[in-house]
Amino acid sequence: MVPPAPDSCQTKEFCGHVAVAVLSTSRPAEPWAWFVLGGGFAFFVAGTLLMTVRPGLAFGLLMSVAVSNALIAGMEGSNALVLVLVAVADVAVMDFRRRDDSAGCRNSNRPIVGAGTGVVIAFALSAAWFDQPDSWYFSQLLWTAVLAAFGLNRRQYEIQVRQTEQLLEQTRRAQSQQSRAAALEERGRIARDLHDVLAHSLGALSVQLELAEALLDERDDRTAALDHIRRSRRLAVQGLSEARNAVAALRADDVPEVPQALAALAEQHEADHGVAVRATVEGTAQTESGVTVALLNAAREALTNAAKHSPGQRVDVELRYQDGVRLTVRNKGVTAGEGFGLAGMRERLALVGGTLTAGPDGDDWLVVAEVPDE
Template sequence: MAGLVARLRLAERLAPGWLVVQVLGTLVLIATVGTAKPTPMWVWLLYVSSLACWLLWLVVDSWLPRTSLLLLVAASALPALAVGASTDSTALIMLCVVLGRLATLSTVSAAVIVAVTFLNAVVVVASSLAFGGSASLAFGSAVACVFVMLVGMHPRHYELQAVRSRELLEQTRLAQQEHARAAALDERARIARELHDVLAHSLGALGVQLEVAEVLLTDKGDVAGAVERVRRSRRLAAEGLAEARRAVAALRADVAPLAEAVAELAEQHRTNHAVDIDVITEGEPRFISSAATVALLGTVREALTNAAKHAPGASVTLALSYQVTGIRVDVRNAPPNRVVVAGDEVGGFGLTGMRERVALVGGTLATTPTDDGGWLVTVEVPE
């Protein structure tokens, strides 16, 4: 609240007509007091006191807000007391000048302005009637006070609207900055997941090929077979590097249809790991968003990589189902047909990355062992 009041005060002082209003108001008050007709001494004292309160308000307004408000209220109340005893319109003019300036202040609440105005109107009516003035003149003076207040509150309303608009613009700018920052963090996490999937897939296949080459050399003495596996490993390394570069460059690009991309992943897995893999598609293929497609493909790639690492040589069944409420993919691998060596147990962020990726598109991921000793990964994405 204090910050808002400070901004309102600054806005007032930056307004083009602020100094003009202050100077003109002061000149009108001084001229009115100086040209007033002879009146009782106590009325003159009220005039001078009101003018003194106005001048003090000009001095302390910028650094004593509460005191300045009290001074302005006093500057309006003093001439209101003298309206009935005044021999001319000096008191009413001074009252209208002070009330008009009070009504334009955006740092004062509307309730305070209305309360001060109506209090002064009541004092004007009481003072006029007490000194023998006519009722019509008394109530006419009160109406003049209310009219001046309404006129003064009109520019105040626009000034408040301008300040609120600037605040809203600033809040919007900050919100846009936070949104951009969140988007950058999200994009960074997405790139990290994509690179992890690509590298894990490529390096997993590379590790299997090198392991087979080692077995061929040490156990069977098959140099030709081992050389072929090494050459395949070299191709896998080159392909993995190229795929990593493509993943970074194509994060925002359109992806292939889901069924086609899944079949391509299955063929790559069959070639790289020399295992049987069946692809089953159920339901009518349809267009789905790029975000959902990328999430599903990343999950399938990671599941195939895990199957190659933890169940080497095992057959894989990949089922893609287009359902009414979304897309479901099951990746099921049979039990491994050979013992998993220690090097196959590699820690990482595979499952975590899979869950994060699927969660970003509102999907769910489940991983469960099967009855025959294999493993099942199920991902469902609403679409």
């Protein structure tokens, strides 16, 4: 956490008060020095006010204050060192951003180095001009270095605060994007679950009810219609059971093993549609609940498509455990193109590291779902 820095306005106001108090006690040996002191103070005030809005102009004003007053600092009673120090402190605080730095967090130190060099040379000339000893010269340099260090420390605080604000803003944006991605993923998951749970049962239920309606309307065959209505009731019960199984899987409760559940799907499909379904299993292995749900939903969707697009055709279902698990569903005739069902199957398998392929294989339609070992 970045510690709080002193307020810039308060710091500038304090420097201004100090400058006024010290200059009011100045008694320079030469009257013309008052023009340098007065002009320097006016330039200092203007430069301080322009630091944030016109940094280039402010630097020029403050630089002239520091160098001109350093030149007369050796004059007895001038107190010009005060203006040198506050001008150098302001220059050190200024935000000199590089043109290639869009974030504004890197600052060039060249203006500060230039100001410091000018002040050092001016102090040396002043010492020679007013015949000051070496101790005086080095004391001026020491005071200037202390004020420059204070200004640099202040600027470093401001840079850290700005970087922290930018980091917080980036974090907020990243969290917003993550929340949006999570919401989209949740919407996709709900869409898949709705389709997986309801499409099979409701699709078959719709077919049975249409048959019952046709038998009553066209043949007045109440016995056959009643048989289809009974099948519709079983499909409704089955759909409710599938919904409960999906909820159990989402809650990480126990889910059925793939071979047993696949055999139950094949038996139910035979009973509902009166077609032969051959289900074979090769090998044994344990699968995670997510893989189990994805494979069973793929098998259910493939059987639903086979009944819808190739009615009365035999279906072969094969489950093989080898370097993972592979499910194939084959039926005669072209079943379907790319639709919501296949897209949902592919998405669900992708979530558990699996893949899905579906398309014609000779005269057959072949659906292959694979989940490799991790």
